Amino acid sequence: MKFTLSWLKTHLKTDADLATILKTLNAIGLEVEGVENPAEKLAGFKIAQVLTAERHPQADKLQVLSVDHGDGNPLQVVCGAPNARAGLVGVFGVEGAVVPSNGMVLKKTAIRGVESNGMMCSTRELELGDDHDGIIELDAAAPVGQVYADWAGLNDPVIDVSVTPNRQDCMGVRGIARDLAAAGLGTLNAIIVPEIAGVGPGPDVRTDDVDGCPAFFARTVRGVTNGASPDWMAKRLKAIGQKPISALVDITNYIMFDLGRPLHVYDMASLKGGLVARKGKPGEQVLALNGKSYTIDETMTVIADDEAVHDIGGIMGGEHSGAQDGTTDVLIECAYFTPERIAVTGQKLTLTSDARGRFERGVDPAFLDDGLSIATSLVVSLCGGTPSEATRAGTPPATPRTVAYAPDQCLALAGVHVPADEQKRILESLGFGVSGEASRVEYEDGTPVTVPGCWTITVPTWRRDVDGWPDIVEEVVRIVGLDQVPSTPLPRGPGVARPTATPEQMVERRVRRTAAARGLAEAINWSFIAEKEAAAVGGGDWTLANPISEELKVMRPSLLPGLLSATKRNVDRSATSVRLFELGRRYFKQGERATVGFVLAGEKVARGWQAGKAQGFDAFDAKAEVVALLAAAGAPVGNLQNFGEASAAYHPGQSGTLRLGPKAVLAEYGVLHPSLAKQFGLTGTVVAGEIFLDAIPGKRKSGFMRAPYAPPALQAVKRDFAFLVPDMVEADALVRGVKGADKKSIVDVRLFDVFVGPGVEDGFKSLAIEVTLQPGEKSFSQEELEAISAAVVKAAQKLGGSLRG
Template identity: 85%
Template sequence: MKFTLSWLKTHLATDADLATILKKLNAIGLEVDGVDNPADKLAAFKIARVLTADPHPQADKLQVLTVDQGDGTPLQVVCGAPNARAGLVGVFGTEGAVVPSNGMVLKKTAIRGVDSNGMMCSSRELELGDDHDGIIELPGDAPVGQAYADWAGLNDPVIDVSITPNRQDCMGVRGIARDLAAAGLGTLNALIVPPIAGVGPGPDVRTDDAEGCPAFYARTVRGVKNGQSPDWMAKQLKAIGQKPISTLVDITNYIMIDLGRPLHVYDMASLKGGLVARKGKAGEQVLALNGKTYTVDETMTVIADDEAVHDIGGIMGGEHSGAQDSTTDVLIECAYFTPERIAMTGQKLTLTSDARGRFERGVDPAFLDDGLSIATFLVTHLCGGTPSEPTRAGSPPLTPKVIDYDPDQCVALAGVDVPADEQKRILTNLGFTVTGEAASFDYQDGMPISLPGHWAVTVPSWRRDVDGWPDLVEEVVRIVGLDHVPSTPLPRVPGVARPTATPEQLVERRVRRTAAARGLSEAINWSFLSEKEAASVGGGDWVLANPISEDLKVMRPSLLPGLLSATRRNMDRGASSVRLFELGRRYFKQGERATVGFVLAGDQSPRGWQTGKAQAFSAYDAKGEVVALLAAAGAPVANLQNFGDASGAYHPGQSGTLRLGPKVVLAEYGVLHPALAKQFGLNGTVVAGEIFLDAIPGKRKSGFMRAPYAPPALQAVKRDFAFVVPEQQEADALVRAVKGADKKAIVDARLFDVFTGPGVEEGHKSLAIEVTLQPGDKSFTQDDLDAISAAIVKAAQKLGGVLRG
């Protein structure tokens, strides 16, 4: 919501300066997004008079001017404007000035061999209009030497305020002025509603859609003469970025911004019969004022005559029935549209407008008559014509809301002790009606008793967001100032606080900390992907019907695409090593799945000591990260089984999965498939992995506690075994078989060597396994060790393993 300081002061009588007003706006909850003073960029431009104008000796279309800028020293200026002449008064840019339209810094220069000391400016160069055919011509009595912005009244700051959806009353300058007045920054000027003496009956209008348009008020004005808006109106509209079009159109825009009341003006010559607010019909179309054609349906409210639709009700008018330069008879529409209908229509048509922004918040339903009268007065005052009587079709929702309010509720809810008289002043200045003591009762011993000190507060018609007494407290505290709300800690409950984090949240915390401790940086990506990215990892189950972008259409089935995109962005910016992880959700038909994903790309850091060069990541690096994060998540990593069939996102033969049995997949990892890496613009070896937190078995909920840890009294025994197995035999399966040969005595088994070559039959390999044996209450005898060794050899033989001699 933009407005100028001078516009604000037409409603607010105040001596406060700009800084004070801005501070107060922020204090009462109307956040200032920005302030722009057009005079700032025009400070170096002065009013100057052309003393002489002679032809340029080296160019037919240039003139050499002598310019008086008011300091008594005429300057020579080369100018190509056709209207440059002696005696002309215009706007002169001195040396060092910056031209607003193109950012050019003016300096002394030679043009075709003739020195030029500045520039006489056109309207376009100063961003004051589109005229570029010649330099600006000012009245002959304009004061030479004065700053042009001050003389032209351009020293008027434009304030941009962010209005939250609940503050529909502040979508007009008057509503903002009302808030400032209530905050003690001045007095709200009375709103003058001129009486209109209508001649003849009102226009033929009605509403057949009470749900979408409960009230349709209108008046005709015949014999108008349209044209350019007066300077004061055009100046205010241009200052806030509104392009003046014509007097009739500008009147509606001015009232909408000034009072928050959208209106529309129809050229009666384009209408066929009366106007009706009704529901649209399937297939009906309207060419809107933005030049686009929209198809309406039965869920939308339209304004139509006997032949065609002329208006998407409350959002945008039609192009062929709007006011034109040749318009002589107009119909002024002032209607009330329900916010819900406007919001749904705007979303369906993806159509936004200033009117929609106000109607979907909710305009004042009691301001139809006054709004119509003010618009009629401006039309007749600026364009002439004879107004008719008004036609009032339907009735707006005007049932008042009355709230029982106790002033003590302010300190009880907000912690701010505001005297009752001050609360009453604030509410009254905001437009609320506060009367006496309300009929409020409580019960004691089964009998009703009155509660003194309560007020009956009537909510003004323009505040549909206020529903109960907490809203009144909010209004009081907001005007007093949110900075007065004390920072009061919550009371501490005696004893030990109960944990609030769920087991799942605790697991995620441990995993996040472990990943960060291992040198990975956390990424937070969108949960949405493009269809192409989703297809690259198997496709997604959830596709949005109305995405904010085609690139954010599918709920992600994997965390890899987001991480790979982030990796590419980092490497495009010169990162030589990227280590990213993300903890988020994947989405499937069965629901959401908590997942940890990571990507390692580029070179490992620091450089390897063997070669002095950085090494690329490998699948084993990915496996190391997976195992560490699974351990942090509480997975039984000692029982994991390694399978080689990872998803299609990974390189075959250089990837795998970690499982608890054949069906329970806890993670997959490996080198990224080259095609996928190419799709995301990544070069070199990229490794990645995903850990499926939802698949990790939870702790058993039993009433028994784990026995306390007791270190073994006897020293462990280690034995090495080398087995010759077929080359295709997986080492992991052999290690698991060896470990399971005697579950009581064998506490660990690990592969420490793989050998092929002399002494090993072709097509086979030698796998060396270190086995750790832990005695219990007595040491192993030789017979015990022999029995365990025999069991180990027998277990290996089941997989084709032969003890190597």
């Protein structure tokens, strides 16, 4: 729901500034989605006068203008507009201004060899209309040098509010103003409903479908002259994205956005007989205002005459019966359509409109007479003509509803103490009627006794969502402010509560915290991806029959496509280092698979002696993340084996898998394949990985408790070895071989250096490892250390290695 600040102030008398209004809207549950001031993008455009206009020496269709923009120094401007001439007053873009239509920054340039400074603008270039046949022509009295937006009244912020489905009353500017007045931001101006002195009987209208259209009110106005709507109305409609069409059409749109009351105007010359609201007949066709034909059935309500259907009731009018430029006699329809019927019809036809959005929520059934009178008054004042009496067919469901409510229920339900007088003020300012007596204090023998009281709340006809006393509490608390609700812990029952999280959920929590602690930011992506994205990672097993978009059609077989798309969005927004992870599900014919995925791209944040150096990520960075996340998930990382057969999504030779045996793949990682990175628009080295949580073996169930932690009594001993091994020997194979050399004494082996270069013959590499030895009951003797060292060297020799001298 969009509206301008000045529009709001036609209903709300307030001195509050824009920031206060926005803050209050959010506080009372009307979330502000955005604010845009058209004047901001027009700040560099001034009113200017063309002093002279001469033909361009090198181009017949160009002119060289001398333009006065108010600073006393006329500028030379090359212009191709056919209406450019001496004396014309228009809009001039100064050097440095940004043209709204194309984002071009104006600067001094040469056009066909002639210097040009700035630009004289058309309405299309300033996004103020579609005219591009010439530059804007203003009144000769317009003040030269003034900012055009200020002079034209465009300095009017447009506020975009997200209205929840239950707040049908806020689908008009007046409803939003009413809420702000209740919140103490001003006074709601009285709505003026004109009295219409009709001449002659009203039109022939009736309703034969009381379930879909309980009430059908209408009035004719004869002798109208349709034309352009006035500037004030056109500006407000254009500001919220509505294109002005003609006065008759714009009046109905304006009332819909202003008061939340949709209406429709028919050209009486196109009607054959009276109008009736009835159920559709199977196979009936209607050509709607959007230029599309729709097939009607008996579950829909339509407006028809004796020959044809003219309107999909409450959703969209017909193209051939709407008001045209030459229309002279009109019929104004103001009907009430039931929300349920509107919802069913709109869903069947897959047809949306502003009218549907309001009728589907539920418009005010008591506002038919007033809405018709306001519309008639605007038609007569702007287009002339003579109105008839009103015809009122049917009865709107406007019977008042009442709710029994005690002011004490606010504290009991919401935990917020609001004095009864303040509650009454809030409810009455929102349009509720309040009668009865609140709780009171009486004294018996000098002792105060609270006598409970109860109010009878009359619900306004425009609040279809209020059904019981909890809704009344919600209204009070909403206006007081949800930030006033105290945070009160629930009472803890006796004993210790049993854990509610499953072991799988606990694993996911640990992994999520570990990833965040390592500097990765969590991403939450769709579980659906495009077919081409799924094909790039091996293809998906599940394709949706009715996807919300062709780009969200396949259940993801990998988390990488979503993460890579998120990485691209971050890179496009100038992120120099992207570290993202996601914890979610992959989908296969066999079922769902819990998975953790991550992507590292851009510059690595170096630490220690490497700090300050811009470095990229490599496969070892991906492996480090995989090992850390596997450890957090409870995997036996000390027993993992490194294999090189990662999926086709990764770069061959710069990727790998971690397994427990040849078949139990726990994770894959490495540098992303260049073709996959290119497909997602990423450049440079991108590394990634996926940890398959469902493949991690669970803890063994036994009746024994874990042994208490007993740290060793003696300090560990560390020894470093450097081996020359053939190039094809993997470092992981050396580490595992050395670990098995003496399983009793060797508790850890860590690779800390790889060297190839001077001193190492071709075909070999130097691998340096740190071996941790843990003595048992007594310290190692020299002979024992030498024996263990010999066993380590022998293990390396089995792989073709030799101790480096």
